[in-house]
Amino acid sequence: MRGRHGGRIIHRMDDMPSRFPVSLPALRAAARAAGFIRSCEERTGSLLAVLAAACPGGRILELGTGVGEGTAWLLSGMDRASHLVTVELDEVVQRVAREELGSDPRVTFVAEDGGAWLRNYGGEPFDLVFADTWPGKFSHLERALQLVALGGTYLIDDLTPQPDWPEDHEAAVKRLLADLEAREDFHSVRMAWASGLLMAVRSARA
Ligand SMILES: C[S@@+](CC[C@H](N)C(=O)[O-])C[C@H]1O[C@@H](n2cnc3c(N)ncnc32)[C@H](O)[C@@H]1O
Numbered sequence: 001m002r003g004r005h006g007g008r009i010i011h012r013m014d015d016m017p018s019r020f021p022v023s024l025p026a027l028r029a030a031a032r033a034a035g036f037i038r039s040c041e042e043r044t045g046s047l048l049a050v051l052a053a054a055c056p057g058g059r060i061l062e063l064g065t066g067v068g069e070g071t072a073w074l075l076s077g078m079d080r081a082s083h084l085v086t087v088e089l090d091e092v093v094q095r096v097a098r099e100e101l102g103s104d105p106r107v108t109f110v111a112e113d114g115g116a117w118l119r120n121y122g123g124e125p126f127d128l129v130f131a132d133t134w135p136g137k138f139s140h141l142e143r144a145l146q147l148v149a150l151g152g153t154y155l156i157d158d159l160t161p162q163p164d165w166p167e168d169h170e171a172a173v174k175r176l177l178a179d180l181e182a183r184e185d186f187h188s189v190r191m192a193w194a195s196g197l198l199m200a201v202r203s204a205r206a
Pocket of ligand 1 (some may be wrong): 038039040062063064065066067068069070071087088089090093112113114115132133134135
């Protein structure tokens, strides 16, 4: 479409979600009270719910629970037969999530270093891995990817450069993106959306 002077008029689609997990307001209030500012964005949350809904009876892993906002979005998309394991180093932060979401039998909370958990885990692979902390993303990447089932999804966010990033972080993100995109066993897509995402799906190629 063109405007009065021939220039293109760009209409941006409103891409904010309109449906939210019921527990979100309480989790946000608790996050504010605790000064926790690292929960996922709403748009990322809505994608988590969609991806969780795409794997009925699915096995889902979240690395970095925080206060549980991502957990709540994942649970909101999961069916009754799906199961989520969420791992967090900071017990105090995770307690918020446990208190709000712990009565849901579909979620298991683990309070442990994500790297140690990844090293020691000996169970079945996952249909969806949301790697939202250092281990599984900037360390232990190979192990986290090993745990993605065939056709399963690996998702990371917070990839758009920010002014407050430490000096070497942008280079680490670039390396991570390049490493993921060079893999023969995953198809990846970058999304310059929300905080900057990459979604990778394990394919049968390799
Ligand atoms: C970005 S926040 C997670 C946000 C959450 N996934 C959400 O979507 O709302 C990252 C979390 O990782 C936790 N964390 C930091 N180092 C960790 C480690 N080594 N193992 C597990 N969790 C860790 C932090 O305490 C923080 O709560």
